[in-house]
Amino acid sequence: MSRFVQGADRRQPTLLPECLDDYVAEDCPVRVVDVFVDELDLKSLGFEGMTPAATGRPAYHPAMLLKLYVYGYLNKVQSSRRLEREAQRNVELMWLTGRLAPDHKTIADFRRENGPAIQAACARFVVLCRQLGLFGAALVAIDGSKFKAVNTRDRNFTAYKVKRRIEQVAEHIAGYLQDLDAADRQESEAAEARSGRLVEKIDRLRAQMAMLKAMEAEVEASPDSQVSLTDPDSRAMATSGRGSGIVGYNVQSAVEGEHHLIVAHDVVMTGSDREQLASMAAKAKDAMGVEALDVLADRGYFSGEEILACETMGVTPYVPKPQTSGAKAVGRFGKQDFVYQPDQDAYRCPAGALLRRHMTTVEKGMTLHRYWDRASCTGCQLKPQCTPSIERRVTRWEHEAVIDALQTRMDLAPRAMRVRRRLVEHPFGTIKAWMGHTHFLMKHLPNVKTEIGLHILAYNMKRVMAVLGTKPLMEAMRA
Numbered sequence: 420m421s422r423f424v425q426g427a428d429r430r431q432p433t434l435l436p437e438c439l440d441d442y443v444a445e446d447c448p449v450r451v452v453d454v455f456v457d458e459l460d461l462k463s464l465g466f467e468g469m470t471p472a473a474t475g476r477p478a479y480h481p482a483m484l485l486k487l488y489v490y491g492y493l494n495k496v497q498s499s500r501r502l503e504r505e506a507q508r509n510v511e512l513m514w515l516t517g518r519l520a521p522d523h524k525t526i527a528d529f530r531r532e533n534g535p536a537i538q539a540a541c542a543r544f545v546v547l548c549r550q551l552g553l554f555g556a557a558l559v560a561i562d563g564s565k566f567k568a569v570n571t572r573d574r575n576f577t578a579y580k581v582k583r584r585i586e587q588v589a590e591h592i593a594g595y596l597q598d599l600d601a602a603d604r605q606e607s608e609a610a611e612a613r614s615g616r617l618v619e620k621i622d623r624l625r626a627q628m629a630m631l632k633a634m635e636a637e638v639e640a641s642p643d644s645q646v647s648l649t650d651p652d653s654r655a656m657a658t659s660g661r662g663s664g665i666v667g668y669n670v671q672s673a674v675e676g677e678h679h680l681i682v683a684h685d686v687v688m689t690g691s692d693r694e695q696l697a698s699m700a701a702k703a704k705d706a707m708g709v710e711a712l713d714v715l716a717d718r719g720y721f722s723g724e725e726i727l728a729c730e731t732m733g734v735t736p737y738v739p740k741p742q743t744s745g746a747k748a749v750g751r752f753g754k755q756d757f758v759y760q761p762d763q764d765a766y767r768c769p770a771g772a773l774l775r776r777h778m779t780t781v782e783k784g785m786t787l788h789r790y791w792d793r794a795s796c797t798g799c800q801l802k803p804q805c806t807p808s809i810e811r812r813v814t815r816w817e818h819e820a821v822i823d824a825l826q827t828r829m830d831l832a833p834r835a836m837r838v839r840r841r842l843v844e845h846p847f848g849t850i851k852a853w854m855g856h857t858h859f860l861m862k863h864l865p866n867v868k869t870e871i872g873l874h875i876l877a878y879n880m881k882r883v884m885a886v887l888g889t890k891p892l893m894e895a896m897r898a
């Protein structure tokens with residue numbers, strides 16, 4: 420044992436430092452939390468209880484509770500009960516709170532009642548990063564990830580799930596009724612007992628069927644044909660694994676290219692990313708304070724309208740086009756085999772024929788032009804590879820030039836998607852690991868937004884501490 424490092428004797432009297440400050444190193448991250456919150460104008464951010472009530476028991480100052488949470492999220496202690504315990508035994512927290520240890524209900528109420536103000540406080544850190552010049556080139560990568568909600572899959576109902584469950588229950592009832600008939604035909608004591616058990620089971624299933632019928636009506640009345648019982652705002656969403664899915668929220672984030680800081684985020688209740696590009700790009704552009712911005716996103720974000728909206732606000736998107744051509748899938752020419760001729764407003768087909776515009780329709784609010792040339796298709800050698808119809812028709816959106824320009828950009832930037840993956844996928848993995856790969860702690864969208872805001876603040880704070888160091892960061896905050 421003598422060759423091992425020896426610990427101190429527990430009963431040995433020691434001369435402890437007299438001041439709590441001596442226990443906390445000068446460059447300890449807890450000091451950054453302290454300075455960050457002290458420098459915030461909590462009243463203008465909207466925190467409640469900034470003016471103490473004239474009567475009653477004195478309340479805790481919101482700054483102390485906010486420090487408690489920021490420290491907790493920086494150190495993977497997010498639950499109010501665990502924060503209560505940590506405040507009683509953790510020296511850094513004793514230093515931070517002045518040895519105050521609120522009960523878990525006070526801590527939880529503060530997070531629930533000050534959601535927008537906490538989110539605004541988190542956003543202030545992004546502003547600070549911008550003031551410190553930490554955002555380099557005007558480039559962000561946008562991505563979404565599904566986070567679990569406090570709602571099991573069994574307590575989420577979609578029209579398909581309810582229909583399947585009703586069919587299963589009906590099958591079970593029919594099976595038990597047959598068993599009941601068979602048991603009734605026998606006249607033994609055992610058969611009588613069996614009949615009793617079967618009747619109980621059938622009654623239970625009938626009650627379940629009544630519940631499912633009521634749920635069917637509820638699902639039908641719901642705007643997105645979905646009902647979640649525990650957290651009503653959570654939604655069933657498909658994840659990247661084949662046949663897998665979760666009940667949760669879709670967290671969107673925009674990560675800048677220089678120091679990989681999360682400049683903008685959002686939480687949405689839809690699993691698809693298709694309608695998120697423009698709004699996330701606008702948030703990122705605003706947060707970075709730039710006039711022009713390059714945005715990288717995966718093919719899940721591809722949408723003509725979103726790409727057009729980006730271009731109109733000075734954002735240049737890089738999004739690969741999904742291969743959804745039915746013709747290509749069955750071995751025929753895809754749309755990319757037809758070349759648009761802007762000067763003639765016509766398409767040049769693989770056989771060299773010119774397909775002219777013949778009609779215009781409006782579908783789902785999009786103006787679409789159709790091009791074809793029946794004369795050329797009749798008797799064309801390549802027709803078997805082109806179309807089973809009389810002629811091949813090509814559809815063009817009125818703003819398709821925006822998509823053509825995007826394709827040219829993508830061809831000239833073959834590494835764009837690799838850069839996107841490197842920037843934006845890592846933060847989600849880190850945050851999920853800090854959460855313990857479990858669900859959110861709170862229910863309802865506004866509360867979930869507060870939680871993710873605190874996670875992102877913790878992520879950004881750790882990054883900036885690693886980039887600048889704690890002391891320069893504290894000096895910058897005080898300046």
Ligand code: SF4
Binds near residue numbers: 768
């Ligand atoms: S079938 Fe018509 S559109 Fe297709 S290659 Fe022949 S001429 Fe061109």
